[in-house]
Amino acid sequence: MRLEEHLRKIVGEPWVISGKERKLYAYDGFTAVEGDPELVVLPGNEEEAVKVIRLLLERGVKFIVRGSGTSLSGATVPVGGEVIVGLSRLNRVYSLEGYEMEVGPGIANVMVTKNAPPHLFYAPDPSSYVVSSIGGNISHDSGGVHVVKYGTTFNSVISLRVVLSNGEVEDLSYGPFLSALPIFVGSEGTLGIILRVRLRLYPRPKTRRSLFAVFPDVRSAGEAVVGIFKRGVIPSALEMMDRNSIKVVEMSRYRAGIPDVGALLLIELDGDEEEVEEQEEIVNGVLTDTGGARLSVADEGKVWNARKGAFPAMGVISPAYLTLDCNVPRRALPEVLEEVSRIAKRRGVFIANVFHAGDGNLHPLIPYDPSSPESLFRAIQASNEIVKEALRVGGVPSGEHGIGIEKVKFMGLYHGEAEMRVMRRIKDSFDPRGLMNPCKLLGGCEPKTEVTRWLWEWD
Amino acid sequence: MGVGLEDSCVHCGFCLEACPTYVVTRSEVHSPRGRITAVKLDVDSQGFDTCMFCRRCELACPSGVEYARIITKVRRATPEKILMNSLLERPRLAWRVLKAGKSLNSGLIQRVRLSLRDPQEPLEYREESPEVILFPGCLTSLAYRRTVENALKFLKAKGLRVSVLNGCCGLAHRSEGQVERAQELVRRLTNVKGGTLVSLSSNCTAHMRESGVQVLDFSEYVLGLLGQERVELSLTVHDPCHANMIGLGKATREVLRKLGVNLVEMEEPSFECGAGGGYFLFHPQIAENVMELKAEKIRRSGTNLVVSTNPSCSLVLSFKGFQVVHLADLLAQTVTKSLE
Numbered sequence: 001m002r003l004e005e006h007l008r009k010i011v012g013e014p015w016v017i018s019g020k021e022r023k024l025y026a027y028d029g030f031t032a033v034e035g036d037p038e039l040v041v042l043p044g045n046e047e048e049a050v051k052v053i054r055l056l057l058e059r060g061v062k063f064i065v066r067g068s069g070t071s072l073s074g075a076t077v078p079v080g081g082e083v084i085v086g087l088s089r090l091n092r093v094y095s096l097e098g099y100e101m102e103v104g105p106g107i108a109n110v111m112v113t114k115n116a117p118p119h120l121f122y123a124p125d126p127s128s129y130v131v132s133s134i135g136g137n138i139s140h141d142s143g144g145v146h147v148v149k150y151g152t153t154f155n156s157v158i159s160l161r162v163v164l165s166n167g168e169v170e171d172l173s174y175g176p177f178l179s180a181l182p183i184f185v186g187s188e189g190t191l192g193i194i195l196r197v198r199l200r201l202y203p204r205p206k207t208r209r210s211l212f213a214v215f216p217d218v219r220s221a222g223e224a225v226v227g228i229f230k231r232g233v234i235p236s237a238l239e240m241m242d243r244n245s246i247k248v249v250e251m252s253r254y255r256a257g258i259p260d261v262g263a264l265l266l267i268e269l270d271g272d273e274e275e276v277e278e279q280e281e282i283v284n285g286v287l288t289d290t291g292g293a294r295l296s297v298a299d300e301g302k303v304w305n306a307r308k309g310a311f312p313a314m315g316v317i318s319p320a321y322l323t324l325d326c327n328v329p330r331r332a333l334p335e336v337l338e339e340v341s342r343i344a345k346r347r348g349v350f351i352a353n354v355f356h357a358g359d360g361n362l363h364p365l366i367p368y369d370p371s372s373p374e375s376l377f378r379a380i381q382a383s384n385e386i387v388k389e390a391l392r393v394g395g396v397p398s399g400e401h402g403i404g405i406e407k408v409k410f411m412g413l414y415h416g417e418a419e420m421r422v423m424r425r426i427k428d429s430f431d432p433r434g435l436m437n438p439c440k441l442l443g444g445c446e447p448k449t450e451v452t453r454w455l456w457e458w459d
Numbered sequence: 460m461g462v463g464l465e466d467s468c469v470h471c472g473f474c475l476e477a478c479p480t481y482v483v484t485r486s487e488v489h490s491p492r493g494r495i496t497a498v499k500l501d502v503d504s505q506g507f508d509t510c511m512f513c514r515r516c517e518l519a520c521p522s523g524v525e526y527a528r529i530i531t532k533v534r535r536a537t538p539e540k541i542l543m544n545s546l547l548e549r550p551r552l553a554w555r556v557l558k559a560g561k562s563l564n565s566g567l568i569q570r571v572r573l574s575l576r577d578p579q580e581p582l583e584y585r586e587e588s589p590e591v592i593l594f595p596g597c598l599t600s601l602a603y604r605r606t607v608e609n610a611l612k613f614l615k616a617k618g619l620r621v622s623v624l625n626g627c628c629g630l631a632h633r634s635e636g637q638v639e640r641a642q643e644l645v646r647r648l649t650n651v652k653g654g655t656l657v658s659l660s661s662n663c664t665a666h667m668r669e670s671g672v673q674v675l676d677f678s679e680y681v682l683g684l685l686g687q688e689r690v691e692l693s694l695t696v697h698d699p700c701h702a703n704m705i706g707l708g709k710a711t712r713e714v715l716r717k718l719g720v721n722l723v724e725m726e727e728p729s730f731e732c733g734a735g736g737g738y739f740l741f742h743p744q745i746a747e748n749v750m751e752l753k754a755e756k757i758r759r760s761g762t763n764l765v766v767s768t769n770p771s772c773s774l775v776l777s778f779k780g781f782q783v784v785h786l787a788d789l790l791a792q793t794v795t796k797s798l799e
């Protein structure tokens with residue numbers, strides 16, 4: 001039986017997408033490279049998903065598991081004509097016990113908190129929380145504004161059910177010795193398929209308070225960030241927007257009346273009322289010392305939404321953009337931010353910075369014109385320089401968006417040959433035939449287009 | 460096939476979970492992002508046809524993508540749909556055809572009759588130099604003559620001179636991609652003179668206002684007329700999708716508040732009802748799944764009584780076993796009471 005026919009038998013006629021419509025799965029949140037999936041299959045439950053994956057493994061077909069397709073590093077782009085297995089229909093809540101919820105991988109992040117009892121919440125909240133899936137969140141170890149206090153997705157995963165490359169279904173949980181679970185977090189679908197997840201919920205803090213502060217420049221805002229931690233406060237969120245990103249947001253539907261300033265800090269404190277009072281006082285002191293001024297706003301939610309909507313709001317000035325997410329030590333923030341603006345000038349690109357300042361996770365957004373390869377090339381060149389600068393000050397190439405096809409060449413730069421060899425050996429033992437999400441994370445593919453060459457090779 | 464607007468989409472997917480057809484299929488093909496991508500990549504996708512044209516995606520989109528203008532350019536109305544829309548332009552004619560349709564063997568007419576079990580003769584009512592020109596909207600005039608009568612009763616009790624204007628605003632045409640015909644129809648309403656144009660179908664209100672017609676929604680108009688009227692009921696409100704885009708839900712709730720109604724909000728009141736204009740006649744399976752999802756949200760509110768100010772929503776909600784009323788139906792009750 002032909003593969004397509006066989007797949008249709010498993011999942012039902014409408015859930016295999018072939019013909020030209022399969023192109024709707026040609027890319028994700030990273031739009032610079034267009035792939036071409038051979039087929040798209042959308043299983044409707046666990047059994048179907050296992051059957052589909054076993055069939056693909058049996059036939060030696062390369063495939064990519066996809067959640068909601070919002071990866072910013074192109075981790076679901078079928079550059080080699082792979083079959084896409086979309087798991088968005090596996091979105092059930094299986095159980096809720098105490099502080100734990102068991103869900104299917106396709107459920108949108110936002111639905112976890114929605115399904116939780118009112119006194120609990122799911123902490124990792126990437127800005128894409130309204131759409132991105134838990135399976136994707138785990139595979140990229142996604143962060144969000146609450147990472148500073150609650151950690152990345154990693155800290156909220158209790159157990160996983162996965163399908164391995166021999167077709168076996170395994171339940172993994174934490175163990176004290178050589179635990180198998182953590183390696184799946186951040187593995188970008190290259191080691192196995194996540195079928196089911198048990199997540200940790202946190203009790204909602206009694207008090208949550210937002211403070212907003214404006215600064216004349218990013219350097220002083222960066223100093224305030226360092227100062228807040230130095231004085232012993234761990235905010236539950238600490239975000240920064242620079243002048244360019246404020247401008248863009250104020251042109252979009254997320255406009256929140258933020259004034260035209262050098263930088264805005266968005267700070268959230270949580271805990272008991274007393275604790276929060278105390279923290280607020282300390283933060284106020286830091287703001288005064290670093291030249292910041294409290295901004296009082298009528299609608300706090302609006303300002304937070306402005307932050308969360310800042311990436312896609314770029315659409316108002318440009319239909320495409322690169323988003324970097326290198327992490328740098330907090331103390332290096334002021335220095336790196338200044339270098340970023342020098343790079344922008346040198347390369348003749350616009351760069352907006354809106355990011356998780358609390359954990360030093362930068363997000364320079366670099367718009368480019370998709371109809372002009374030259375403009376994309378310049379954006380990629382600027383990214384290269386920024387990532388190198390981050391590494392120079394002791395940072396890492398990606399804090400939360402993953403490597404995908406976008407950052408493979410930085411892996412070698414950061415890890416060195418020996419570490420890369422170890423990682424490849426790990427990949428080989430999980431997936432000896434290289435069928436699961438080839439080319440991603442560890443690279444190893446020949447670029448077939450100009451853009452992938454720019455991305456994968458140093459010039 | 461590009462229409463020049465799809466380029467502002469950055470492919471972020473923020474619109475997906477807002478889209479009723481995505482929520483029930485979870486397939487890119489039936490999602491706003493997928494539909495826009497199909498336009499971009501020149502893919503003739505079945506998703507063009509399955510769009511409910513509720514425009515919730517536009518409200519969710521941070522990049523300000525003008526989805527409606529993109530989809531209406533690539534949609535091609537089938538002859539069946541064109542026929543149905545042209546019937547709606549003349550509600551009286553539609554009524555006759557539907558009445559006769561019992562014996563007709565057209566698949567379409569049979570399907571229409573399934574949802575519109577009891578087509579009624581549109582109410583004709585005219586007064587000299589009217590203060591209010593009451594526009595029921597094509598489907599309201601056919602399916603909810605009672606509501607039109609109730610609106611009239613209330614307005615008359617307030618001492619107003621009223622004329623009823625039966626016709627179609629063109630929203631149905633627009634949603635099927637008959638953009639030019641839609642413009643012709645709505646242009647006629649731009650020229651309505653001598654009295655305030657008041658619309659009983661809130662999605663039509665939204666469409667007319669967006670097209671530059673000076674029109675008030677019934678909810679907005681009656682706000683200024685309310686006095687001591689009281690309605691003692693517990694109910695929930697459905698926000699019809701287009702009405703929601705221009706925030707008409709506010710006026711509806713304000714009227715209910717003034718009436719002293721006990722309003723129990725349902726989850727996501729603006730979630731699509733499943734009608735999608737004439738949608739449920741053409742894509743019954745997707746429509747049924749959306750309707751069921753909507754019904755669950757309503758059931759969780761614990762009340763069975765739903766206020767809907769748009770006829771296709773009302774039809775679908777009654778289909779699902781809810782008791783559906785228009786604001787005009789509630790207001791008419793207050794009139795009888797004060798007469799007693």
Ligand SMILES: Cc1cc2nc3c(=O)[nH]c(=O)nc-3n(C[C@H](O)[C@H](O)[C@H](O)COP(=O)(O)OP(=O)(O)OC[C@H]3O[C@@H](n4cnc5c(N)ncnc54)[C@H](O)[C@@H]3O)c2cc1C
Nearest residue numbers: 067068069070071075126127133135136137139143189194
């Ligand atoms: C506007 C915007 C804002 C964003 N903001 C943030 C942010 O603040 N923080 C952040 O960390 N990220 C952010 N992201 C990036 C993105 O949303 C996250 O990486 C998200 O976790 C991806 O989830 P997804 O469901 O879309 O996964 P996809 O893009 O579908 O897949 C991502 C990776 O996960 C793998 N995968 C998915 N499901 C499974 C599974 N069941 N089993 C095995 N592998 C699987 C895929 O193979 C792929 O490698 C943002 C993206 C956008 C577009």
Ligand code: SF4
Nearest residue numbers: 478510511513514516
């Ligand atoms: S108009 Fe409604 S059905 Fe159509 S794409 Fe937008 S949200 Fe989905």
Ligand code: SF4
Nearest residue numbers: 468469471472474520
């Ligand atoms: S239409 Fe808007 S919300 Fe949807 S993917 Fe495009 S940019 Fe994002």
